Amino acid sequence: MILSSLTIIAEAPLITALKSIDQWLFLKINAVWTNSFFDAVVPFWRDPYTWGPLYLFLVAFMLLNFGWKSWTWIVFLLLTFTITDQLSSHFIKYWVNRPRPCQDDILMPYVRELLGRCPGNPSFPSSHATNHFGLAFFIYFTLKPYIKKMGLLLFLLGSYY
Numbered sequence: 126m127i128l129s130s131l132t133i134i135a136e137a138p139l140i141t142a143l144k145s146i147d148q149w150l151f152l153k154i155n156a157v158w159t160n161s162f163f164d165a166v167v168p169f170w171r172d173p174y175t176w177g178p179l180y181l182f183l184v185a186f187m188l189l190n191f192g193w194k195s196w197t198w199i200v201f202l203l204l205t206f207t208i209t210d211q212l213s214s215h216f217i218k219y220w221v222n223r224p225r226p227c228q229d230d231i232l233m234p235y236v237r238e239l240l241g242r243c244p245g246n247p248s249f250p251s252s253h254a255t256n257h258f259g260l261a262f263f264i265y266f267t268l269k270p271y272i273k274k275m276g277l278l279l280f281l282l283g284s285y286y
Contacts, residue, residue, distance in 0.1 A: 151226055156235055168239050171253055183264065190271075202263060209259030213252045223249040 169175055184202075187195035226232040227243035236243075261279035269276060 205259050205263040209255045213250050213255035218247040221249050222247050
């Protein structure tokens with residue numbers, strides 16, 4: 126019963142229209158609205174090692190300001206990262222099963238692979254975005270009295286991906 130309902134939803138005109146818009150937008154961004162500056166910056170921006178210093182700074186900030194009391198916060202920060210990563214990478218991606226453009230028969234000839242590779246897993250949701258947004262949510266709501274509105278910048282990082 127559930128599978129037949131999902132099949133009906135998947136074949137709905139709205140889903141077909143969304144897929145067409147998604148393909149059109151991908152082709153515009155990937156082939157027409159290109160920019161050599163962003164072609165150079167985005168691979169660096171999405172590299173997980175780029176953001177390591179930020180998160181190390183936050184851990185150091187916590188340790189310097191709260192001492193041993195911050196260990197609970199650090200454990201829950203790591204737990205938040207683990208949960209968002211595992212849910213996005215191992216559950217939601219395979220449940221939605223949306224192919225990456227470099228795996229899609231229609232889009233494959235038009236893909237510019239800036240990283241020189243095509244990951245084998247599905248594309249949705251972005252694990253980078255899920256992880257950063259989950260950490261932004263955790264950091265903002267646990268440190269809100271200390272970082273005030275500056276913490277909202279963390280959500281820009283998460284939404285960029």
